[in-house]
Amino acid sequence: MFTTKHQLVRYNKLDKCFQNFGKEYSIEDLLDSVNDAIIEFDQNSSGVEIRTLRKDISFMRSTSGYDAPIETIKGATGFYYRYSDKNFSINKSPLNNNEAELLKNAISILQRFEGSPEFEWVNEIAPLLNDKFGLKNNENKVMSLESNIDYKGYNLITPIFNAIINKTVIKIKYEPFNTPEYEIIFHPYFLKQYNSRWFVFGYNEYNDNSQWNLALDRINGNIEKTNNKYKEDTTNWNDFFEDMIGVSKDQNKQVEEVKLVFSKEQAPYISTKPLHWSQKSKLLEDGSLEIRIKVMLNYELEMRILSFGEKVKVIAPESLVTSIAKRIKILNANY
Numbered sequence: 001m002f003t004t005k006h007q008l009v010r011y012n013k014l015d016k017c018f019q020n021f022g023k024e025y026s027i028e029d030l031l032d033s034v035n036d037a038i039i040e041f042d043q044n045s046s047g048v049e050i051r052t053l054r055k056d057i058s059f060m061r062s063t064s065g066y067d068a069p070i071e072t073i074k075g076a077t078g079f080y081y082r083y084s085d086k087n088f089s090i091n092k093s094p095l096n097n098n099e100a101e102l103l104k105n106a107i108s109i110l111q112r113f114e115g116s117p118e119f120e121w122v123n124e125i126a127p128l129l130n131d132k133f134g135l136k137n138n139e140n141k142v143m144s145l146e147s148n149i150d151y152k153g154y155n156l157i158t159p160i161f162n163a164i165i166n167k168t169v170i171k172i173k174y175e176p177f178n179t180p181e182y183e184i185i186f187h188p189y190f191l192k193q194y195n196s197r198w199f200v201f202g203y204n205e206y207n208d209n210s211q212w213n214l215a216l217d218r219i220n221g222n223i224e225k226t227n228n229k230y231k232e233d234t235t236n237w238n239d240f241f242e243d244m245i246g247v248s249k250d251q252n253k254q255v256e257e258v259k260l261v262f263s264k265e266q267a268p269y270i271s272t273k274p275l276h277w278s279q280k281s282k283l284l285e286d287g288s289l290e291i292r293i294k295v296m297l298n299y300e301l302e303m304r305i306l307s308f309g310e311k312v313k314v315i316a317p318e319s320l321v322t323s324i325a326k327r328i329k330i331l332n333a334n335y
Helices: 007-019 027-041 050-061 097-111 122-133 154-165 267-272 299-306 318-333
Strands: 070-074 079-083 170-174 182-194 197-204 209-215 219-225 256-262 280-283 289-295 312-316
Touching: 007 027, 007 050, 007 079, 027 050, 027 079, 050 070, 154 182, 154 197, 154 219, 182 209, 267 280, 267 289, 299 318, 312 318
Parallel strands: none
Antiparallel strands: 070 079, 170 182, 170 219, 182 197, 197 209, 256 289, 256 312, 280 289
């Protein structure tokens, strides 16, 4: 069964209505209740039609669904719906066949991922799910994520992830490039991968910065747990990364419009794989492509531009033109 949008919201709301023996829910009452629940969940939704509601009730009654004991009862003002068993609830029932099949397929797919520590937890829960749902192991990998298992910080992803989930303050020995090692008390909030490297953002107690950035490959030794009180995070990390490329963010900088022109040969690649979500493109008469993106200027942006070599030209802002030109002069001097 394909799970449509808001389907589980509808089933759960109907379940509550059918359990309520203090009210007689007509089909119109059910529709109003279900649509209220949908709109509360998704304010952009306009709800569902009565035809969809009837299909939901039919599915809940079926053995393919929840085998729910839904009765249609004739009352004084018309027909109403409720469970014949006051103690029944779909949330008390085991997974139906369709749900079990969806779960088995999901676990099967996850087990085929390789080369990424994000899915290490699957190795722990998969045997339990295999045993319960009879999922056969499939050793043939069908998907591989680009990841370097020899990356120095690879083994730290899971403990840092656990520290974030469990709101644990940690002690880290950190050694930036060309800088002596130092110790830091850190409240981890968010893990981010960029350019095959991993970074953790969080609160640095020493400098009272809640958006401090640490590269996992610069952490020395093991991570130590502390008993320090965890400082709660209020950052919206989706918004935090929205106006930048990479992980370096100078809070004193403003978003600027970057204008680039790509060669005719490179244009199709940039059209199909934008540099940033804000990208706006215009095809020029000679076949080259002009793009505009709104981002903060940082090191990663410059490296990304340089990666295109002679196939791109920086037009604006002037500060970026100057910075890229300086790097090209240094690069040229090496040959």
